[in-house]
Structure formats: structure tokens, C-alpha cells
Amino acid sequence: MTPFPAPDSQSNLTEFSVSELSGSIKRTVENAFDHVRVRGEISGYRGQHSSGHAYFSLKDDRARIDAVIWKGTFPRLRFRPEEGMEVIATGKVTTFPGSSKYQIVIENMEPAGAGALMALIEERRRRLGAEGLFDPARKRPLPYLPHVIGVVTSPTGAVIRDILHRISDRFPVHVVVWPVKVQGEGSGDEVAAAIRGFNAFEANGSIPRPDVLIVARGGGSLEDLWSFNDEAVVRAAAESQIPLISAVGHETDWTLIDHAADVRAPTPTGAAEMAVPVKADLDAQIANLTARLRHCSSRHMDHRRQTVRALMRALPSLDQLLALPRRRFDEAAAGLGRGLERTTVVKRRALERSSSGLRLELLTNRLAQQRQALADRLTRSERCLERQLLKGQNRVDTAAAKLAALPARLAGHLQRERQHLASLSRHSDTAISHALSRSRANVMAQDRVLQSLAYTNVLKRGYAVIRGEDDKPLTRAADVDAGRAISIQFADGRVAAVTGEGAPEVDKRPAPEPKRRPTTKAEPPADPPKQGSLF
Template sequence: MTSLTASDSSTNLSEYSVSELSGSIKRTVENAFDHVRVRGEISGYRGQHSSGHAYFSLKDDRARIDAVIWKGTFPRIRFRPEEGMEVIATGKITTFPGSSKYQIVIENLEPAGAGALMALIEERRRRLAAEGLFDQDRKRPLPFLPQVIGVVTSPTGAVIRDILHRISDRFPVHVIVWPVKVQGEGSGDEVAAAIRGFNAIAPDGPVKKPDVLIVARGGGSLEDLWSFNDEAVVRAAAESEIPLISAVGHETDWTLIDHAADMRAPTPTGAAEMAVPVKADLDAQVANLTARLRGCASRQMDLRRQSVRALVRALPSLDQLLALPRRRFDEAAAGLGRGLERTTVAKRRVFERASSGLRLELLTNRLAQQRQLLADRLGRGEHYLERQLLRERGRVARFEASLNALPARLAGQLQRERQHLAALARQADTAISHRLVRSRSAIVAQDRVLQSLSYTNVLKRGFAVIRDEDDRPLTRAADVGTGRIVSMQFADGRVAAVTGQEGEAGERPAALPQPKRRTQKPEPSGDAPKQGSLF
């Protein structure tokens, strides 16, 4: 057979490399479809990748195309893409030469008409309502007079100025503003985080926890208000422990947060009016109630005064009250003289009966008896004191005798204690001797084990320990290197050496001379060799 060369080919087509062909296709596609609008349903959307880009597909009932949104494009998209949403994507078509695929690089994304968004909102509303997030029995009443109001809105818009102005006019209270984005990518997450952040404030912390929250935004299109239809915002509003007022858009604008909030205000100014009452009205009401209270108190005092006067008229006079006591007093005063005379006669008779039994002889005998009784008692007291004195003298003599005999007893007891101490000292010496013998035996046994495990015994069999400049042992050839100063420890000492370079590939190193065998000298008997360091 004969072989054909390139010049023998019958075709004159140019040859391309794979990369050249792929690059040409990429340029052709990008030039032909550099700005297109594609309508389709989002499929395979999983949110932004860790790099910040998002990869998904657009499809209809017959075809499918890959799509990508770069990280820098997301801030310009006014709503969050979701799985199954029908959208209109604006961008350019490009190819990916590495895998022969083409895709659309999306520069702008908008929903495919308000009807699609409304259908999505309605489906989400039914699903969240089925979970009970919109039930009326879970909504809390607003406090009548809050001390602190938390506002979640943009700090640069006219909404916050309207709210602050309205609160200042009606009833000035402390207002805390949590600044958030109210439109665009990530605004829903910021609003949800702000609601949860207000609820997470400690009641006794440096920042006082609000008594009521206002989530506010000005009017706009359905796409502008899309962040307040976000599921995260609705769940945060439903979970809020602080009563929440929704003031998103104008009177005709409705979002899903309006269903989850405890109260919906038609405008941000209306939310401020719901949050606080009018101070002037309260002052007028207090003044009215004060006047009514004063009139009621005055009328009550008049009624009580008339009642007291009626009771006074019903009371009897002083003469009527004292007539009976005066009569009793007069009768008692009239009978007092006769009573004194009769009492005096009765007392005199009693005295006469008592004086008839009093004679001089009786008094003299009674005095003699008392003197004799006193003399007898004095005699008995003297005898008792003498006996008591003799008993105390005997006790003192016995105590003196025991004190005299005390030194002899102490000397005997001291001698006994000395004998006991000597016996204890002998026992201690014996115990210490036994303990020293046991300790020596244990140390000798541990020394034998230590000698058996010592690496110096391995060195005596012809091995060596190689150490680096820092006196650390080297265990692998890769740690040695070339041109390093090492020390080699043998059984009888250390030598220094410089490491050399291994031979080239395929070159055998020269044979090293075999060392002469040395006859191992028997170790002298006596003390065991000292234990060296393991390192």
C-alpha cells in the first residue's frame, strides 16, 4: 500500500483547531445575538452561588436554555427570582467553549406581566394563610400610649420624615429607626432582620425595647413593593412579639405583610396616627374629667352636709339628755347625810367589839413569846455557823495535803511518760529501717527495668544515634540534607561529621570499607551502667 500526504488530499478546505473553531462560533453567536429578550419560566433556581453568581434555566413547553446572572447584575434587579416564575430576560447569548454549550447572560429581569405576579402573590397568600399566619385570633391590640416606637424604613425617604412629624404633632415619644432598603435585591431580608432585631432587644438593655413597630414604605408599582410580599418578611411579621403596624404604599396598595401585621395603615402618616393618640385631646379629656370629678365631689359634699343637718335636728336637746341623771344625783345627795350617820354608828360598834379583847397582859405575854423565839433562832444560827466553819477548815486541810503530795505524783507520771516515749522511739527506728529496706529493693528493681529499656544497650550492639546541630535525634534520611554538621553517638562516645551528597541516578556509590569487628569487652562487674538520656 502507498501512503498519501497532505498535498495529495483532494479538498482545499482550511483546517481549524478545536479552540479556533469554538472561538469563532462564540464570536459569531455573540455578534448575532448581542441583545435579545427571552420569555420563559425559571427552572432550577437555587439562589446565588457562593461566588455571588446565579445559574439556572429558562424553559417553555418545547425548549430550554441555560441562563446566568452575574454578581454585579443582582443589585439592578428589582425583585427576587423564584422557581416557576414566568419572566422576560434581557441579555446576550454566548457560548462556553469548554463544554460546547450556549447560554444567555441576563442583564435585566422582569416578570412577564402583572398577572403573573398577582398569581404568584395569590398562591403564596393561600399557602401562608393555610399555616395560620393571617388568623385574626393571633393579632395583638396596639398599646394605648407607647413610650418607644420602632420604625423599619429607609432613612433617606420622605416616609420617615412624615412619621416623625406626625408623631411630634400628636404625642412626642421616643422613636428608634432601623434603616433598611425598601426596594431591590436583599431588601426583604433586611426588613425581616430588622423586625427580628427589634424583638431581640433585651427589656433591661441600654436600648429600650419598643412598645410598637411600624414597617413603612411609600407608594409604588407592584414590582417596587415586591419586597414586602417576600415570605421571610411575612413570617418575621407573624412571629413578632411586639405589636406591628404595616404602612406599605397608599390606600389601594396591598401586600402580604398587611395580612400578617396586627394592624394595617393606609399610609405611613396613618400608621403614626394609629400608634399614638392626640395629646391635646387627652389634655382636654383629662380637664373635662377633672371638672366632672370636682362637680361630683361638690355635690356629694352638699348631700352629706344636708344629711348631717337632718340628723342634728333629730337629736334631743341637752336638757332632755341630762334630766334623768340630774334627778338621780339629787336623790343621791339627799340620802348621803343619813348614810354617813348609819355608817359611823356601825363602825363604832365594830371598834368597840375589837377593843374589848385588847388587854395589857395579853400584849406583854405576846412580846415575851416573840423574844424567846428570836433568842432560840439566834442560838441555832451560831451553832450552824460553827459547824460550817469546822467543815470548811477540814476541806482546806485536805486540799493542802493533796497539794503537798502533788510533786511526787507528777514525778512518777513524768517517769512513765519518758519510758513510753523511749518505747515509741525504738518502734520508729524499727519501722524506718524496714521502710528503707523495702525502698532499696524497689529502687534496685526499677533500675534493672530501666537498664533493660535503655538505648545505650542498643548502642553497645554496634548501633549509633545521629543528632543535628541542636542535639535533636534524626530519624529519617530526608531530615539529614546535604552539608549539615551532625554528631554520631556510639557506645563509647561521640564524633562529629558532615553529611555528603547521594550519587547521581544510575550511578552506584562506591563500596564502603567494612569496619573491623571489635571483640566486645565484658562489662566490669560492679555498679550498673548509668542511664543516659533517650534524646
């Protein structure tokens, strides 16, 4: 075996440790790429880690680089990163010595143009629309005159002042404001939480539950309004049980919450106008309706009054109406005294008939008879109960005696059944043996009959069987032609032959059929012996 050559100890190369080499590469990369802008597509983004940092990759069609956003950088981002979004990231390139990898530490991030954001919004709109969140059938009408209005917006902007001023001018109602951020990191989550918070209010709670919600924000660029394209905001608006008005941006600005809301307002001021009617118009309308109601009531009462007067003229006078009932009452009053007298006489006679049968002796005798009958029944009941008890005791004694003798009877019965079963087993063996002997004798007799009828026994007496080329027997001379190959079967074998050409003419009349020997009819097999019952 050839030994390896020893390393050259006189080399001029500087020797580095792994840590020194990794540190040198890290410093070189960070000095050369301390501030770069990279354009690529976000890949492998799973949100923030439990530590608050986010790890993912940026890629294009030919390369890929790892990326990291530290926890403190997230509040400064203008939008939330998403999987598949094309972005322009600004940061520095560094290495990770622990695994010999390099990565970009992102300090700022922006979409790669408005077209990318619009494509992302369009893809999200199609996906949420496919779930039915934008279905017009889900949208609810606004209440005509709400008592409480909930507003989700920034408390320091001009939007809330415009809404409050417009509501107070048109129809002053109670307004509840939920302050939120309307731009920047976390603003979408705050808006979604505010919508769900208003829906969670109880109807009779300390804070009144709004009858209608207004989500409002002033105008701005697509990036400024990005929070209202957040999926959490859209889902919260679609799930809201309170009718919701979306007033985000100007009339030309469209966000995804506009599709999920029940009504879209062109401006926040327009949302306030949609929420409440004009009080002066309502007062005028009420006054007009009141005047019309009074006029209609007056005409209706005049019409009813004329109708009642016409009916009164058609009715008879009071004396005519009461004449017949008054006469009937007088006749009934006159006959009431006579009826009472007759009824009293009839009742007195019935009472006398009933009292004639009520004497003390009759009642005493009847009570004595009832007592005697009750005493007799008690005596018979006691006797019957004694007899039943005696019979029951006799049955119990008889059953006890039978139970005491039961084991001995069962043992004798089992012994007799065993003996009977053994006898039946011996009889069955003998019957089977006799049946087999009879069947064997029948088979031998049938074989002898078969041998006596076989045509090979006839050949032994000097006969032969002539067969043609197809090995079928030739039974007539007319079927044999000159020069035809035939075979002659004797008892001890076959012989091939050819018929001659000058053979004399044969008698082609059909030969008389030979007399058949009467065959002895085989005896039918004897019936197998019937096996007796084993029980």
C-alpha cells in the first residue's frame, strides 16, 4: 500500500479556522452589499414566527434568495406581505455562518408597481366572490330611521367631523364612534375587530347596539387604502348582522369592503346622508299627512252620520218594537201565580207518597238484614281463606316431596337412555353392513349382463366386423365399392384389406334381422334397509 504524501509544511498559504473564514466572508458580503434593492416574488411566507420575525424567500425564474424581516421592521411596512406577491425589497445582504448560507435582511418593502397590487386585489376578489361573500342576496336594506349609528374610523381625521356635522344637520341621533387606525400595519385587524365588536353589543347593554354601521376613510392612493382590501376586513363586513355602509375614499376609489358591504357610499358625507333622512322633510311630510288625515276623518264622519240618519228613518218607533214583548210579559206574569199554585200541590202530593213508606220499623229491619248479610259474608270469606291456605300448604308439601325424589329419577332415566342409544348404534352398524352386501351383489349381476350383451363375445364365435375408412361399421353389401379400403375386426385384432373389382354381384336385399336372444331382466336393486330412529 502506497502511503499518502505528507503535507507541505513550507506552503505560503495562510491557515484560517472555519469561524475566521466564515466571519471574513460575512464582513466582505455585508461591506459589498450593505444597501441593495431586490425585485422578486415572495415564496414560502407563513406569517410571523412566534418570536415576531418572518422568514421566507424571494425568487424569480432563475434564482432564489432567503429573506428575513425582523420583528421591529413590521410596524414600518406599508402593507402585509403575502404568498406570491411581487415586491421590491430594500435591505442588506448578510451570511449565516451556522449553515454557510446568505440572506437579505429586509428593511423596507413595497409592491412592484400598482399593477401587482391590482392583480392581487383581483385574485382576492375572485376567490372571496366564489365563496359567496359578495352575493347580492346577502345584502340587507338600511333601516329608515335608526336610533343609534356606529362609526368605524379614525377619531382625529376630518371624516368623523364631516359625518357628525352631516347627521346633526339632517336628523340628530345617537352616534357611537369606534376609533381605529385606517392606514399602516395592523389597521386592517383593528377595523375587523371594530365591526365584530359592534355586532357583539347587547341590545339592552350599557352601550346601545347600533342600528347601522358606517366604515369610513378619506381618499388616498391604492397603498393608503390597502387596509380595506384585507381579507379579515372583508369577512368581518360580510358576517356583520348590522347593516353596513362602506364609505372608503372618494367616488372613484373602490376597495373589496365595498363589495361585501350592504351599501356603498361615494364619500363619508354621502354615507351620513344615506344613514338618516332629513328631519325638516319628515316634519313637512307628517304635517301634510296630518292635514290629509283630518280631512279624510271629517268626510268619513259626515258620511257615517248621513248613513245613520237614513237607517234611523227606516227603523220602527220604540213603542212598536216593545208592544209585542210587553204583551208576552203581561201574559206570562198573569199565569205565574196559577202555575206556582199547581206546582206546589203536585210537589206536596209527591212528598206525601214518599214519606208514607218511611217508617222507623222498616228502617230498623233493613239495617238488621244488612248486618246479618255482612256477618254471613265475613264467615264465608274466613272459611274460604282457610281452605285456600290448606290447599296451598298441601301443594307446597307435594312439590317438596317431588323435588326430593327428582335426582334419583333423573339418574335412572339417564341410564336407560344410554342403554337405548348403545342398542340403536349396534342395530345401525348391522343394517349398514347388510346394505353394502346387497349393493355389491347387484353391481356384480349387472356386470355379468353387460358382458353377455357385448359384441366382442360374438366375435369370439367366428364373426367379424367390417369398418370403412371412417371407422364406422358397414352393415350392407351395397355400401362397399370396388377398390375401397376397409378393415376387418376379429376377436383377436384388426386386418386391413381392399375390396376386389370383379366380385360377383351380391344380393342387395336386406338381410333378415337376427333373432334377439331374450335377455334376462336385471333384478332391480333391493331397497336399502331403512334405519330405525335413534330416539
